[in-house]
Amino acid sequence: MKIMKTVTLVLLIMFAACKDKPEREDRKQANTITPTEKISDMSIYNLPSVWTDRNGKKVELKELKGNVLVMVMFYTSCKIACPRLVADMRNIEKQVAQEDRGKVKFILISIDPETDTPERLKAFAKENLMDSDQWVFLRGSEEDTREFAAVLAVSYKRISPMDFSHSNIISVFNRGGELAYQQEGLGVNNKNTVDRILELVDTD
Amino acid sequence: MSIIIKRSLLLLLVLPCITLTAQGEQQMAKVKGGVYVPLYGNDITAVRVDDFYLDLYPVTNSDYLAFVKEHAEWKKSLVKGLFADGNYLRNWVSDTDLGEKVVPDAPVTNVSWFAAKSYCECQGKRLPTMDEWEFAAMADETAADARKKKDYNKYILGWYEAPRTYKNPVGSTFKNYWGIYDLHGLVWEWTSDFNSVLLSGESRKGNDEDANLFCGAAAVGATDLMNYAAFMRYAFRASIKANYNVQNLGFRCAVDGNKKSNTYKVALDATK
Numbered sequence: 001m002k003i004m005k006t007v008t009l010v011l012l013i014m015f016a017a018c019k020d021k022p023e024r025e026d027r028k029q030a031n032t033i034t035p036t037e038k039i040s041d042m043s044i045y046n047l048p049s050v051w052t053d054r055n056g057k058k059v060e061l062k063e064l065k066g067n068v069l070v071m072v073m074f075y076t077s078c079k080i081a082c083p084r085l086v087a088d089m090r091n092i093e094k095q096v097a098q099e100d101r102g103k104v105k106f107i108l109i110s111i112d113p114e115t116d117t118p119e120r121l122k123a124f125a126k127e128n129l130m131d132s133d134q135w136v137f138l139r140g141s142e143e144d145t146r147e148f149a150a151v152l153a154v155s156y157k158r159i160s161p162m163d164f165s166h167s168n169i170i171s172v173f174n175r176g177g178e179l180a181y182q183q184e185g186l187g188v189n190n191k192n193t194v195d196r197i198l199e200l201v202d203t204d
Numbered sequence: 205m206s207i208i209i210k211r212s213l214l215l216l217l218v219l220p221c222i223t224l225t226a227q228g229e230q231q232m233a234k235v236k237g238g239v240y241v242p243l244y245g246n247d248i249t250a251v252r253v254d255d256f257y258l259d260l261y262p263v264t265n266s267d268y269l270a271f272v273k274e275h276a277e278w279k280k281s282l283v284k285g286l287f288a289d290g291n292y293l294r295n296w297v298s299d300t301d302l303g304e305k306v307v308p309d310a311p312v313t314n315v316s317w318f319a320a321k322s323y324c325e326c327q328g329k330r331l332p333t334m335d336e337w338e339f340a341a342m343a344d345e346t347a348a349d350a351r352k353k354k355d356y357n358k359y360i361l362g363w364y365e366a367p368r369t370y371k372n373p374v375g376s377t378f379k380n381y382w383g384i385y386d387l388h389g390l391v392w393e394w395t396s397d398f399n400s401v402l403l404s405g406e407s408r409k410g411n412d413e414d415a416n417l418f419c420g421a422a423a424v425g426a427t428d429l430m431n432y433a434a435f436m437r438y439a440f441r442a443s444i445k446a447n448y449n450v451q452n453l454g455f456r457c458a459v460d461g462n463k464k465s466n467t468y469k470v471a472l473d474a475t476k
Contacts, residue, residue: 041284041285042284042285044286046284047286143396149399150317150318150446151446153399153445153446155400155401155442157400157402165402167402
């Protein structure tokens with residue numbers, strides 16, 4: 001009887017582990033970094049999460065390595081703060097000189113991955129004239145999204161089926177994926193953020 | 205397929221956490237879900253909590269030591285700054301030595317959210333959500349929701365003022381209505397969505413939260429004591445970051461009640 005119980009236990013634990021398995025494999029891969037592309041302890045490229053972009057393509061954060069990243073968390077059905085956050089992002093993008101834009105990626109991560117399918121993100125990008133390559137829209141699992149928000153110190157909570165309350169923070173990462181600057185609030189002066197981005201673009 | 209083959213196959217699949225599971229397996233209690241009105245946060249309305257299982261005790265130093273031995277990336281000398289700042293396991297003498305001052309049976313503290321999350325995942329569990337934790341923690345010895353009882357609130361607030369309770373062994377406070385120990389009285393605990401608290405007026409809703417905050421903080425009376433105790437927890441959650449390691453902050457793990465109810469009933473029976 002005891003053996004039966006143990007077997008059942010192992011079986012059941014295994015089901016739980018099974019679910020996690022692909023993720024664990026990803027984690028392993030993410031940790032296999034050759035010395036030449038070594039990243040620092042504070043780099044977001046240590047995160048193993050896998051995301052989907054607006055074209056339905058799987059994206060690992062570390063694929064963005066080498067770019068200066070400007071990131072914001074948002075959701076497409078947001079009517080109040082996000083349009084202003086998105087406007088801030090476009091405003092920042094405009095101030096980055098044409099020749100530097102190739103070295104900067106502007107990243108919008110959905111906090112409502114259930115609603116924000118790749119199709120929806122794509123439509124949103126088009127509508128908001130953010131359709132070029134430097135704009136990256138990402139969605140991931142609820143859990144990975146929560147984790148990424150934790151990294152950015154962004155708080156969010158679903159307050160109704162359609163709405164979230166969330167922090168309005170734009171984060172800038174250096175080429176190695178380390179957090180370099182955060183701009184908090186809506187419609188604030190973007191000058192410091194832009195200066196920091198340009199500085200980071202010039203740093204190798 | 206014979207049981208033996210099945211079993212060895214399973215063992216292969218769970219290899220990364222297998223020894224840990226044997227050591228760290230902890231009894232869980234089932235918490236019957238329901239609807240409750242959180243005391244703080246952005247919800248003014250009732251929230252539905254589904255059935256779930258919660259560890260009977262906070263994870264202890266010795267539990268965590270076993271985990272660290274299996275998962276070298278969580279040793280204090282190896283952990284990445286992104287996942288845990290310099291205070292990680294700061295009271296431990298070395299990577300695998302608790303030292304004289306750290307009580308093995310006391311809750312592990314100075315662990316980051318990432319570390320706590322990883323520990324639970326490795327056991328096929330997860331961190332409880334804030335609503336789950338608050339729901340289970342409304343109980344005293346006899347009632348599922350004791351929040352309106354004066355003694356319950358006095359006890360919690362008394363504890364908030366007591367020094368160094370993180371050094372007491374798990375199980376040394378009361379067993380609540382659900383059979384769970386130490387939700388109040390030893391350490392504060394991480395929740396999976398601790399970063400869903402918006403108290404600083406930074407949210408879309410403008411300064412509503414601040415208004416709430418001041419209303420609660422300024423109030424005195426029976427229900428206000430209860431609001432105050434809860435407010436302390438929510439404010440604390442809003443003030444920490446995921447890679448922080450705090451002296452009086454530990455954790456315990458949870459499992460969905462509906463998906464795996466049979467699983468953990470078995471686990472519970474087997475360990476009894």
